[in-house]
Amino acid sequence: MTRDFEQFPDDENGNVLWQMxxxxDDLTEAHEIEFSIAFQTQEQAEKCALYLLKEEQKISLFEDEExxxxxxxxxxxxxxxxxxxxxxxxxxxxTKIAEQHGGEYDGWGCMAYVYDDEDFEEEIQS
Structure with missing residues (x-):
């Protein structure tokens, strides 16, 4: 398969999608894509979480101790x-929402369904 650089530009996002x-992976099928925003304080994260909930976004919030x-x-x-x-x-x-709440946009990832001799799942992230 030859890479179409209009569909898969030569940057981090294009490279991840091309690899998928x-x-x-069937990119015409909907996937649950996970976008992340990181914060230094719980208070900043909670304020942003409330904002995202008001924007009807499905979210999770956790403390990354690692x-x-x-x-x-x-x-x-x-x-x-x-x-x-x-x-x-x-x-x-x-990215705008992260900046407005003192955080930093931290990329995206999703489960890719890769079929080989045996079915297995592989997580791909940018």
Whole structure:
């Protein structure tokens, strides 16, 4: 399969989507994509979490004790087809929300269903 650089641009998001396609993942099917925002304080994270809930987003909030510094992470679950331009748009929106609440947008990931001799799942993240 030859890479279409209009569909899969040569950047981190395009590379992840291309790898998913190369692995046999059907990108025309909706996936639950997980976008993350990280915060240094619980208070900042909770304020952002409330904002996201008011925006009708499905989220989880947890304290990441394994990070180098104490960190609170919000994961936003968006059910969508993993299409490059849509991911870019959502990343821009979550980046603005993160900045407004003192956090930092921290990327996305999703479960990719890869079929080989045996069925198994592999998690791919950008």
């Amino acid at each position: 396609a190369e692995d046999g 990070a180098d510094t104490l960190e609170w992470v919000i994961t936003i679950y968006v059910y969508m087809e993993p299409e490059y331009s849509d991911i870019i748009d959502i990343e821009e929106w979550f």
